[in-house]
Amino acid sequence: MSRPEYQAPPEIYYGDAEAKKYTQNTRNQQIQADMTYRAIELLNLPPDEPAFLLDIGCGSGLSGEILDEEGHIWAGVDIAPSMLEVALERDLDGDLFLQDIGQGFGFRPGSFDGAISISVLQWLLNAETSHPTSSPPHRLTRFFTTLHSALRNPSRAVLQFYPTSDDQIQLITSIAQKAGFGGGVVVDYPNSKKARKVFLCLFVGGGGTQQQMPKGVEGEDDEHARFERRREKEKKRSTSGKRKNIKDRDWILRKKELYRQRGKEGVPRDSKYTGRKRKATF
Amino acid sequence: MVRLITHNLLACHVKGCTTNNFPLVFQDVQVELQEAEFNPDFIRNMLPRLEWTALVNAAKQVGDTSLPLEQPDMMDDELLQKLHHALMEIHIIEGAMVCQNCRHAYPISNGIPNMLLAEHEIG
Numbered sequence A: 001m002s003r004p005e006y007q008a009p010p011e012i013y014y015g016d017a018e019a020k021k022y023t024q025n026t027r028n029q030q031i032q033a034d035m036t037y038r039a040i041e042l043l044n045l046p047p048d049e050p051a052f053l054l055d056i057g058c059g060s061g062l063s064g065e066i067l068d069e070e071g072h073i074w075a076g077v078d079i080a081p082s083m084l085e086v087a088l089e090r091d092l093d094g095d096l097f098l099q100d101i102g103q104g105f106g107f108r109p110g111s112f113d114g115a116i117s118i119s120v121l122q123w124l125l126n127a128e129t130s131h132p133t134s135s136p137p138h139r140l141t142r143f144f145t146t147l148h149s150a151l152r153n154p155s156r157a158v159l160q161f162y163p164t165s166d167d168q169i170q171l172i173t174s175i176a177q178k179a180g181f182g183g184g185v186v187v188d189y190p191n192s193k194k195a196r197k198v199f200l201c202l203f204v205g206g207g208g209t210q211q212q213m214p215k216g217v218e219g220e221d222d223e224h225a226r227f228e229r230r231r232e233k234e235k236k237r238s239t240s241g242k243r244k245n246i247k248d249r250d251w252i253l254r255k256k257e258l259y260r261q262r263g264k265e266g267v268p269r270d271s272k273y274t275g276r277k278r279k280a281t282f
Numbered sequence B: 001m002v003r004l005i006t007h008n009l010l011a012c013h014v015k016g017c018t019t020n021n022f023p024l025v026f027q028d029v030q031v032e033l034q035e036a037e038f039n040p041d042f043i044r045n046m047l048p049r050l051e052w053t054a055l056v057n058a059a060k061q062v063g064d065t066s067l068p069l070e071q072p073d074m075m076d077d078e079l080l081q082k083l084h085h086a087l088m089e090i091h092i093i094e095g096a097m098v099c100q101n102c103r104h105a106y107p108i109s110n111g112i113p114n115m116l117l118a119e120h121e122i123g
């Protein structure tokens, strides 16, 4: 089948049915989680400090769930209402916005400590109408310019995406550079047809060792390395004690009941996701 | 869900709307309180990015009058707690955020602000 971004505009493609399917598919969860961990690693944030992050094209919050687990605070934007709906049901901690990133952001200068975007940018490469403001270069320029200003100096934005050609990588990086970003592309598993992943790793502010260009992960096949990395993460997490205990389901249910008794409106209904133990990494 | 922490960082992004486009003013809001883990380091970290007066006014608009009008020089634990509550625990569920300059209203429904612009509003 042809790529999703050729089939329909994102808010149509990710309708109710697809949003559910996308979020529940365990293979997909695993792939998106892997790329999220890698993106967080590439952000190179100061250790053991909660950061304020932007998740661009957050969808149903597969990455947001991990940001929550890692103790970060985040805001997410997405153009597909059905994806955001699923994110709401999943009881994540981030603030969600219905937004077309091709129209640019309104965030004030220096708002975020970093930004991630997983499997989204390829959508900006397709024009939706013939209006001048919807040409891909125009939309990419709006996006990168307003993103650059929304980030602190120094900081990074890490955007994994699926280019169809080197020309596309070239187009995107040159627009990002014109918007003021340093950095470039990191390719993991460059020689594996299946595992190859492209991360646009952008820097705000230059200099310092913090902004040295990271290297891609080498290797033919990602499976092995991936599990290695995960295991390391697991170890780190269980020994660092950085995160306090995540509130358990009972605690949350009690809290919600309390709010309801106080006559609060709009307390989220209890779902099977409520306070569920967040999955361990794969 | 939109909270004051993100509201305080959000300006109007309508084409040509570049002065007096912050803060967006809350209108007809419904709020919901949800307890969040208190993290004083995070609050301290965010403070330099926040506009104090905008925060105090926005908090008032959503029913929280606990913050002092002037930003105190010293952040004691009590104040950090109040900030934590205002920034992290008040969720705006319904209503709108209105730009004082161009009057664009960003509707909030089900906790999600709609930031989409019409074609003539895109920069």
Ligand SMILES: C[S@@+](CC[C@H](N)C(=O)[O-])C[C@H]1O[C@@H](n2cnc3c(N)ncnc32)[C@H](O)[C@@H]1O
Binding pocket: A010, A011, A014, A032, A056, A057, A058, A059, A060, A061, A062, A063, A077, A078, A079, A080, A083, A099, A100, A101, A102, A117, A118, A119, A120, A123, A124
């Ligand atoms: C493959 S999904 C990825 C979702 C999420 N990042 C994840 O990893 O699970 C692509 C997402 O990009 C969003 N998207 C596409 N074009 C967008 C745009 N112009 N503005 C905001 N979001 C967009 C879609 O709605 C969809 O949720």
Ligand SMILES: [Zn+2]
Binding pocket: B012, B013, B014, B017, B021, B099, B100, B101, B102, B103, B104
């Ligand atoms: Zn405006």
